[in-house]
Amino acid sequence: MNFLFTISIRNLFRQRRRSILLGSAIAIGTAVLVLANAFAHGISEVLFNEIVSYVSGHVSVSFTKGGNANNQVFHDGARIREIINKRVPNVKRVDEAIGVFARAIGNAKADNVILVGMDPSGDGVDEKEAEKLAKNFKELEGHFADLADTTVENPVCLAQEKAKTLNVKLHDVVRVRFTDIRGQTQAARLTIVCIMKPSNVFMAAPVYLHIKTVKRLLGYSSNDVPQLYLSIENPRKDAKRFADSLHAGLNPPLAVIDGQLSVHGSGVEVTLLSLRTDSASLALVDSAMKFSARTAADSVNPKKAVIISESLSKITGLQPDDTCTISYEGKFGDEPGGARLIVTAIAAAGSGIDGQVVLVNERDFYKTFYDVWPKSTVAVNGPFRPDTEIGIYKAFGGEWLLAPRSRTTRDVMKLYREIAQKGWKAIVVDVGSMYETASMVLNLEYALNMITAACVMVLFFIILIGVVNTLRMTIRERTREIGTIRAIGMQCVDVRNSFLIETGLLALISALSGTALAFVTMFGLSQLTFKTDANPLGMLLVDGHIFFAPTVLAVCFFIMLIVGIAVVTAYFPARHAAKLSAAEALRHFE
Amino acid sequence: MDIIDIKGLKKNYALGSTTVHALRGVDLTIAKGDFMSIIGPSGSGKTTLLNVIGCIDNATEGSVKVSGREITKLNDREITSMRLHHIGFIFQTFNLIPVLDTLENVEFPLLLMRKLSKQDIRKRAEKLIEEVGLREYIKHRPAELSGGQRQRVAIARALVTNPDIVLADEPTANLDSVTGEQILNLMKEMNRIENTTFIFSTHDANVLKYARSVVKIRDGLIVKEA
Ligand SMILES: Nc1ncnc2c1ncn2[C@@H]1O[C@H](COP(=O)(O)OP(=O)(O)O)[C@@H](O)[C@H]1O
Numbered sequence: 001m002n003f004l005f006t007i008s009i010r011n012l013f014r015q016r017r018r019s020i021l022l023g024s025a026i027a028i029g030t031a032v033l034v035l036a037n038a039f040a041h042g043i044s045e046v047l048f049n050e051i052v053s054y055v056s057g058h059v060s061v062s063f064t065k066g067g068n069a070n071n072q073v074f075h076d077g078a079r080i081r082e083i084i085n086k087r088v089p090n091v092k093r094v095d096e097a098i099g100v101f102a103r104a105i106g107n108a109k110a111d112n113v114i115l116v117g118m119d120p121s122g123d124g125v126d127e128k129e130a131e132k133l134a135k136n137f138k139e140l141e142g143h144f145a146d147l148a149d150t151t152v153e154n155p156v157c158l159a160q161e162k163a164k165t166l167n168v169k170l171h172d173v174v175r176v177r178f179t180d181i182r183g184q185t186q187a188a189r190l191t192i193v194c195i196m197k198p199s200n201v202f203m204a205a206p207v208y209l210h211i212k213t214v215k216r217l218l219g220y221s222s223n224d225v226p227q228l229y230l231s232i233e234n235p236r237k238d239a240k241r242f243a244d245s246l247h248a249g250l251n252p253p254l255a256v257i258d259g260q261l262s263v264h265g266s267g268v269e270v271t272l273l274s275l276r277t278d279s280a281s282l283a284l285v286d287s288a289m290k291f292s293a294r295t296a297a298d299s300v301n302p303k304k305a306v307i308i309s310e311s312l313s314k315i316t317g318l319q320p321d322d323t324c325t326i327s328y329e330g331k332f333g334d335e336p337g338g339a340r341l342i343v344t345a346i347a348a349a350g351s352g353i354d355g356q357v358v359l360v361n362e363r364d365f366y367k368t369f370y371d372v373w374p375k376s377t378v379a380v381n382g383p384f385r386p387d388t389e390i391g392i393y394k395a396f397g398g399e400w401l402l403a404p405r406s407r408t409t410r411d412v413m414k415l416y417r418e419i420a421q422k423g424w425k426a427i428v429v430d431v432g433s434m435y436e437t438a439s440m441v442l443n444l445e446y447a448l449n450m451i452t453a454a455c456v457m458v459l460f461f462i463i464l465i466g467v468v469n470t471l472r473m474t475i476r477e478r479t480r481e482i483g484t485i486r487a488i489g490m491q492c493v494d495v496r497n498s499f500l501i502e503t504g505l506l507a508l509i510s511a512l513s514g515t516a517l518a519f520v521t522m523f524g525l526s527q528l529t530f531k532t533d534a535n536p537l538g539m540l541l542v543d544g545h546i547f548f549a550p551t552v553l554a555v556c557f558f559i560m561l562i563v564g565i566a567v568v569t570a571y572f573p574a575r576h577a578a579k580l581s582a583a584e585a586l587r588h589f590e
Numbered sequence: 591m592d593i594i595d596i597k598g599l600k601k602n603y604a605l606g607s608t609t610v611h612a613l614r615g616v617d618l619t620i621a622k623g624d625f626m627s628i629i630g631p632s633g634s635g636k637t638t639l640l641n642v643i644g645c646i647d648n649a650t651e652g653s654v655k656v657s658g659r660e661i662t663k664l665n666d667r668e669i670t671s672m673r674l675h676h677i678g679f680i681f682q683t684f685n686l687i688p689v690l691d692t693l694e695n696v697e698f699p700l701l702l703m704r705k706l707s708k709q710d711i712r713k714r715a716e717k718l719i720e721e722v723g724l725r726e727y728i729k730h731r732p733a734e735l736s737g738g739q740r741q742r743v744a745i746a747r748a749l750v751t752n753p754d755i756v757l758a759d760e761p762t763a764n765l766d767s768v769t770g771e772q773i774l775n776l777m778k779e780m781n782r783i784e785n786t787t788f789i790f791s792t793h794d795a796n797v798l799k800y801a802r803s804v805v806k807i808r809d810g811l812i813v814k815e816a
Pocket residue numbers: 603604605610611612630631632633634635636637638639
């Protein structure tokens with residue numbers, strides 16, 4: 001076997017010109033392949049690890065209250081976190097994320113900014129994360145960690161470029177105006193504690209505050225959470241799966257408020273349910289419910305309107321147009337919740353809601369519910385719990401509204417348009433994975449992978465044509481030699497193998513040289529610095545440099561693939577040569 | 591004892607739509623240790639006969655026994671192995687492997703056999719190179735050797751496996767007469783030392799004096815045995 005190698009290598013040198021020609025073609029092809037792949041992988045590294053995890057998380061949970069995209073709040077944060085921990089094993093980090101548009105005024109210069117909250121020393125920020133953070137936000141003046149400084153008024157960190165447009169320096173104050181989660185315009189003074197140079201233009205636009213500062217400025221209470229971004233260990237493999245699982249876990253329970261109904265000084269235990277006001281739900285109410293007074297639409301639509309059951313009417317003596325007050329215990333804090341409501345209709349017995357129940361139109365229900373989150377839940381017994389079998393059950397609202405899983409960025413945008421149009425009153429909870437929220441960005445990776453695939457195809461044809469032609473010529477030239485070694489007693493398979501070894505060796509040497517060439521090129525290209533501010537593609541650069549991320553696995557795979565293609569292509573010509581009759585081959589003269 | 595026993599051997603070649611009868615019924619026995627010459631004009635069938643005996647071409651009809659084995663019934667693998675172990679070849683055009691030097695060319699058949707150790711192979715090859723008088727040229731490639739030297743390498747290569755028979759198809763045809771005689775002398779010498787059966791073909795009556803026995807062939811038939 002050894003001497004087959006010796007002969008093969010020497011034969012390669014013997015037909016030097018031909019070997020160099022074919023070898024160069026394969027080498028250049030390999031170099032392009034390795035380069036394209038490393039570039040694509042580099043970009044997806046940047047996309048996945050830097051941009052996507054900062055911009056949308058690998059998996060995200062968003063909340064939209066009152067159909068207002070700027071009102072991103074959920075009032076029982078602990079509950080959501082609990083579900084996340086149960087549904088997403090080994091979640092690396094759960095970041096609270098807020099981005100709010102604001103108008104900023106520096107020293108006689110103004111600009112639009114996005115206030116972004118972050119926690120540079122929060123839970124799950126390990127050494128590696130911290131290192132990455134330091135790399136992504138290069139401190140020029142001041143310290144990033146000072147965002148947590150409580151002795152300074154609203155510490156803020158901004159990019160060098162931003163500081164220039166606002167004409168501000170370290171320790172200067174920037175005044176901002178923005179809308180808080182209650183819809184009120186607020187103003188605040190931000191003190192610059194750090195000026196940095198982000199590795200990515202993408203991260204230069206916002207100004208960064210501690211998440212706690214932003215939450216305070218926007219009026220979040222301690223139990224409220226903004227959007228949550230989840231970082232997971234293996235995003236490509238798991239993001240979609242975990243998002244689906246989390247989505248299933250976030251199915252809302254029926255919203256109930258168990259409280260005290262007071263009429264003329266006397267109290268009755270009642271349960272408040274939310275009655276949805278979309279047309280489908282109203283139709284349900286009309287068909288499933290018998291009214292002893294008025295009809296569904298005018299019973300539900302008026303302000304503070306409630307429908308009570310006939311039995312409750314009997315107990316309390318409440319009649320249409322009577323006013324009553326409700327008070328209930330809150331889940332957080334001592335302050336009780338309550339509302340003043342007006343009876344608009346009485347549901348006749350047999351509607352499926354006989355009992356101590358008050359159906360509140362969803363607008364007023366959620367206003368009360370989210371104002372003071374009730375202690376009661378549907379899982380615990382209360383004055384009334386509806387039978388899930390009854391016709392009208394579907395018209396009752398949950399504690400929140402779970403948006404269906406979107407599959408693309410377009411779906412996501414459609415969903416948010418819908419949220420804004422329909423004016424849903426319940427908080428809309430939306431679970432996304434980076435595959436939907438960043439699908440536009442991911443398409444880029446896909447396109448790059450297609451380029452790599454195209455490289456493989458081109459390379460395949462180069463090898464196919466090159467190898468077949470070269471071998472044909474070689475075999476013709478060496479026909480008498482083949483006859484000789486066959487006559488001496490070399491087996492047919494060994495003759496075939498010697499040609500395969502020859503081709504395989506050439507392909508291997510070429511692929512290795514091509515890989516070396518690719519690495520040299522990558523090194524060269526990554527030395528170039530590009531100006532990032534003007535170029536929208538700057539976001540794909542790291543620190544102004546093209547970022548290549550070749551992987552050992554991919555490179556080995558490509559080399560094996562190329563050698564494989566070459567050997568397979570060589571198989572048939574080589575076998576043909578080996579099968580030549582020795583006598584015929586010896587008679588061959590050129 | 592006869593090392594070769596041929597009965598009723600016919601060999602046809604298809605040439606377009608016609609058939610060439612290259613051998614038309616050859617009966618021949620060759621004794622072990624013989625130094626035999628097959629003589630005949632060009633196109634008489636010498637190469638064809640040697641090829642059939644050498645197991646590199648198959649018979650159309652008849653029986654051919656080499657070293658007691660009927661070779662017309664063997665498959666490719668067996669017949670290749672038969673060539674490797676029992677037969678040595680010397681060609682008119684020397685047919686050395688151009689990328690191998692003298693030593694490697696001579697070692698080549700032994701490497702194919704995969705029987706001896708590396709050292710034994712080397713020893714055996716060197717011994718033969720010594721015997722054909724090419725000790726100084728052991729590291730030379732064929733292109734650096736003269737025709738006569740190349741044919742000496744070929745002789746060493748043919749003998750290195752200790753074959754029963756060495757077949758030489760017009761071994762001197764590409765050499766000048768002096769070198770040709772040296773080569774035939776060497777073959778004869780080797781025939782004596784190794785007691786290997788030699789069969790060589792020629793169309794040159796001048797070399798017949800070296801032969802112990804002579805077979806005359808014409809138009810695919812043996813016309814005279816002596
Ligand atoms: N492969 C072949 N196809 C057709 N005819 C052949 C072939 N090989 C040999 N012949 C013919 O067979 C006859 C014998 O040829 P050959 O054995 O080579 O003669 P020699 O070696 O004595 O010159 C010749 O007529 C030759 O043309």
